[in-house]
Amino acid sequence: MVRRVAVIGAGVGGLASIKCCLDEGLEPTCFERSEDIGGLWRYADSMDGGRVSVYRSVITNTSKEMSCFSDFPCPEDFPSFLPHGLLLEYFRMYAQHFDLLRHIHFKTTALSVRKCPDFATSGQWEVVTETGSVQESHIFDAVMVCTGHYQEPYLPLASFPGINTCFKGQYLHSREYKDVEAFRGKRVLVVGIGNTGGDLSVELSRVAAKVFLSARSSTWVFSRVSDHGFPFDMVSTTRFNHFLDWLLPSALTKRIRFRKFNSWFNHGNYGLASTKSSNFKVIINEELPFCLLSGTVVLKPNVKEFTKSSAVFEDGTTEENIDVVLFATGYIFSFPFLEESVRSLFDDNRSLYKRIFPPQLEKPTLAIIGLVQLTGSVMVGAEMQARWVTGIFAGWNKLPPASRMMADVLKKKPPVKRNPSERENLKISFISYTDEIASCAGVKPSVLRLLLTDPRLALAVFFGPCTPYQYRLVGRGKWSGARNAILTQWQRTLKPLRTRVVDDSSNGSDSWRWMCLLALPVALTAGFLLSKYPWLGWSPRAGPQL
16 A cells, blocks of 8 residues: 655646645655755846746746636636746646645655566665755655656757857857847847747847847737637637547637638748648747747748858848857756666656556656646646546556556557657647546536536536646535536636726626527437447547547
8 A cells, every 4th residue: 555655846837736635645755956845936146056947028828817826716816828928827826725835855866777677576666865955765655756857958960060169159058048148249140940939039139239039839829818708718718629629620620720820811921830840840930920020039840950150040141240159959858867777668758658657667656757748738737637647546447457557558650750849739638638637536526417416517617727626526525615606717817817907798607608598409419429328438549528
């Protein structure tokens, strides 16, 4: 029986894991190498001890309602998209509310995590930690690794001939970037057009002499602000849209998505993406199109090579007098504290069962939390993982045999290994993955059952945003405040905007209710079909289940 659990890291995944352990009656001990909680989201001016943190100006890409812990909504006066300082404040409120800090050992580094000699029967681990210069050995029944996927910078210098031998300017990874001051008046080349590359290009364009942004893949850009000013993820991430994605042919859904992206601006005119693209990524950036339009950022293809002071691109063009090259090329997963025999069992998260468990272990007492790329909030995904994992540790949930887990891993693992800068293409659907783990944990809500017992809530769950509170309606960990949190989520979204009252006769909430009422026949028809033809239902291999 698992009792004592080691939690490595006190970021968002670590905090959720501690809380879930306590919910299941387990005894968590968290080891955090720094002096505070927050992980990546705790900003620091310097990289003390190699700790990765966000840059000074960062703001979340997912809204507060779509990113919060499932039984602890963000304060209603917090804006929808949070600067890192407010997000860290929310983490502190969560840790204080659930009394998590007393389970965390700060300034304590996990040096090694090794299987005990009798692991095949006990499933126990020996964890060696260091506090100051004092090392200590502990025995735990299970380990939850919560160090995230922003660990070691991926810096593919070999792919850029001349950067080490010829180029006389400065180059660095985006991990080292904190603010714009060091780049004032310089000609900067940003390599990589993910969310970080786009953000840094925009920010640097305000002070740099010129910014060039090198992209090798087609990239679609969308804004956090959707139609009528609502957060984009709250409008787009719904069970209804997810159902349509499953129902319609993929070619048609891709065409609809491309047309939606181009309704903001024509990506082909900007050299960003074409509707004929087979491989593409999607990034969030409201300001990048204007920077391209105003010329403060210039889009370039992939770099072919570097000379003494220039960058030569694959289209034959050259940009002279480059002062700084900033690589926004992603990160590599790294678990140096895990013993090699365990680390070798998975080369990346796609070798893990449900992106969590190494399936070859004799006992399922090691879980990797938060190592998943989702189209929505990773925070929500990490919490759901922690709920399922601690349910397994406590004996409420069971894993299938190792052979079935391995078969599942091989079926879902892509045939071609991608480098970290291409992981954006491998993101998993937020609703698909979270529903899959919720089903395993027995906490996935049934819209059909809600239609019979609580029609108003059912409509909000199906047509409204798929907020984390939905996973607190049923099962273990059910929260009595979940229903109200769902029905008041739009109020909390609009509350921070009500700083100046204007006379507006239109009522958005009434319009939304009418839309839901008009859509009720659709939901009822879908429910009838699913009850009459069960093969239309959802499974992890099929699609959404109403």
